[in-house]
Amino acid sequence: MANILVAATPVSGHHGPLLRIASHLSSAGHEVVFLGGARFADDVRAAGPGFRALPPEADYDDRDFSARFPERAGVPAGPAQTMWDVMHVFGDPTPHQHRALQEALAGFPATAVLYDNLFFGGVALSLGDAPDRRPATYSVGISPLGVESRDTAPHVLGLLPPVDDAQRAEYAAIAARMAEQRAPLVGHLRSCFAAAGVTLPEGPLGRTLTDSADFFLQLTVPGFEYPRSDQPTGVRFVGAIPIPATVGQEPPAWWPELERARAAGRRIVVTTQGTLANTDLDRLVVPTVRALADREDVLVVAATGRPDAAERVAAHLDAVPGNAIVAGFVPFADLLPLTDLLVTNGGYGGTQAALAHGVPLVVGGDSEDKPEVAARVEWIGSGVNLRTGDPSDDRLRAAVDTVLGTASYRERAAALAKEYAAHDALALIEGMVTDTGRH
Structure with missing residues (x-):
């Protein structure tokens, strides 16, 4: 030893x-x-x-x-x-x-x-x-x-x-x-x-x-x-270092809603600003929720990483859309296998975890190393690089539609998942x- x-x-x-x-x-x-x-x-x-x-x-x-x-x-x-x-x-x-x-x-x-x-x-x-x-x-x-x-x-x-x-x-x-x-x-x-x-x-x-x-x-x-x-x-x-599994913890109260959405064939879109650049949720998380508010075929999970998630998001929205869940800390090890798309500001660890699960991405971040992460996602063809940390609702909606509607993004993410698994x-x-x- x-x-x-x-x-x-x-x-x-x-x-x-x-x-x-x-x-x-x-x-x-x-x-x-x-x-x-x-x-x-x-x-x-x-x-x-x-x-x-x-x-x-x-x-x-x-x-x-x-x-x-x-x-x-x-x-x-x-x-x-x-x-x-x-x-x-x-x-x-x-x-x-x-x-x-x-x-x-x-x-x-x-x-x-x-x-x-x-x-x-x-x-x-x-x-x-x-x-x-x-x-x-x-x-x-x-x-x-x-x-x-x-x-x-x-x-x-x-x-x-x-x-x-x-x-x-x-x-x-x-x-x-x-x-x-x-x-x-x-x-x-x-x-x-x-x-x-x-x-x-x-x-x-x-x-x-x-x-x-x-x-x-x-x-x-x-x-x-x-x-x-x-x-x-x-x-x-x-x-990639695997995300630790949740042991001995009850799933979030909203988890059955997620399972019902999956069973109904709805797409699960998770959005997050990670653990550091998550003070102003109006940069990416709130715009994603707002941009997809009219999509009945999608359930959005806003993973804020904050105990005051509801208050932070409510400050920017008249009401949380019916197709969205606002959460603080989420069990990502359990959530990513159910996820169809991750909208992220490009945290390195979170991006690795998503690709290890074969999840394609939409990336919009401009702080720390996030532009470099976004560029690599674009280069390997596993997602869309928004090239900004403050995307408009229209730009987010278009990027989500592009990734969900183009098989090559998920195929490339799936190929990378095999490499991570090795x-x-x-x-x-x-x-x-x-x-x-x-x-």
Whole structure:
């Protein structure tokens, strides 16, 4: 059995996959310690691993970003906000995360350390010592692979791969301009890593972050990611982390309505804005409910991920349509097998889960990594990319009609589901991190 330290940024979309990995490793008999946000302590202990809290300088509650990062609200969504997030949400905690990892390792001699790909304290640990003087390190890719490549567009813009030399030249010019614009970001990160006693190497940032760990475990299948002829050798596609099944819980009160709709041959359309960008439900969830209000052949499930779901949605609608269910937290492991279409803002984990169940998508998101997720959905032909985070009702209605009425979207999603089924992500990760040799 192995000693394994798992570390996660205190954001739900980062914490969740890392905790499911840690729980699997713990249930397999390995000694596991989880370093994460204090608000997740009870969940971690209930899942099996031991728990250590991040220091206050590296901890915050992602349910209220404005409390810790008040300036963020003034940064426009898109590349500017992504750059701000990398600098401050993920960059500033670097020395404190690094110190927390070292302190944890001093009392828990782990043979392997796993961390999400934006837990920069883990990157500092990987860079700070030669591989034979530290535990094996594994960065877990919980967002689209961001390594620069001659075969892809500049990352974060949501552009499809180049199709000819002219477009490659165009993208190269865009990348050069972006490099100039990112100079403050790189300089800021250098100071963050220097505060941890580590030098951030020269070269493209995405490649440095991917190459620093011994292995980079991307939580998807090759079919969802752009092919790169110059892909780093340490990248491994391990598949999607399965959504945990609900055990010992009663189904929601509205579940019989869902089953009746399925039995009657109605299509089930689920809409969600995930766990982070779900404060303003009038961006995607409410417009989807409104756009499909007259569709008798459809039942819409608004999965808001919020305890105040009814109040939030009611604030934007005169009344909830008769063909819609407004829900807070839903049992996605049970819901996705019954779903015909997911309308989503493009959260990485939720998109992987939908495709693993063969569910096609309509994607409309403009924050964090969501444009890149939407572009990949478009590229693989498993859904419609709305190319906006604020689609109109008409645009949503047309996109839903297109996906439900065109067999190729579901066929492509079904083909991807077979690829996901061929990857047992948790078993693959366990096999890698418990192997004492560096493969």
